[in-house]
Amino acid sequence: MKRILGLILAVSVAGVLAVAGQAGNSPRSGALHVTKECSQYTGQAGSFCTITSSSLRGIDVGSDVIYAQAAGAAGLDSDLVLDTGPGNSAFGHVTLSFATLSGVVTFSRGAGQFRGFQARVIVTYNPDTKLWHWDGTYSFNPPGAS
Template identity: 40%
Template sequence: MMPLAASISQGSLCGMAAAEEAAPVAGEFKGTKLRTEELKSRISPFIRPEGLGHETVYPVGWRHPGAGIRSLAAPTAPATQPLKISKECSQFTGDTPSFCTITESNLEAIPAGTKILYYGPVITNPLFSSSNAVIAVGNGDSALGYCIVYESASPPLGTCAFHAGSGTLAGFQAIVKVTVDDKQIWHWDGGYVLGATQAAK
């Protein structure tokens, strides 16, 4: 059995050796964190040059998988043309369909005398109307949309949007503000696009 003094001496030697090995590390970190410049120099091969902060760490030469892909621009909306239509609704009965008649239009493809047919579902409610609408020019020329009008407002106010058409109105899209004057003439003011080229008056 090793004498106690020898055991203590050997243990002390082992402890001293371990301390000597750890001295560089302990000296490096003792008392404070690494200085920023020192830290920069150690990890600079892995960070972007903007600085430390909270940047994501990337290996040198790494590229984002989408770096070589051009961004896809959103399709450009077609330019709209002004649309102005007036209509009178003296023959509007509340039946399905009921209709109003166009009295003025700045679009040649929708002439005066054209009927606008309303198919509901809500066309007799005193508070508001909410209805499918068809601009029926005749001979297969028509456009399909939807109208909502706040009937109990003073004066009434609404919006119509059209999303499809046929014949001379093929590709017709429009959105208009709906108002009514003191002579009970209703007015549509907005913009439209048309698939086939049609001249406005």
């Protein structure tokens, strides 16, 4: 009886480990909702905004969004880095109109916990709260995963 119970337990554990291994390599995806405040943003290259909330674990409150190019007269067209801590960054691009206070951010790659990260979000501004909102979708598809 002990031998049969041991065999059943071993088969069960092997099955769980096999499923867990496959899940770890599977692409993850979903809705992405982020808010940020930009009191430190100056419009110059290297200035940043700070994340105030996120629906995606790993984009922590207090993380910075750093803009590589300076804003122009009509808007912002810049590469950006979402920096959540040492070695964990997502890299993308923003196009934003100052006339409509709206735009698009696309993330195409990342490092550390953002390896394989891709996202596309619509950017809007709420003048009542003075917060910027990102609403869209994300996925993780690490290199080599199918």
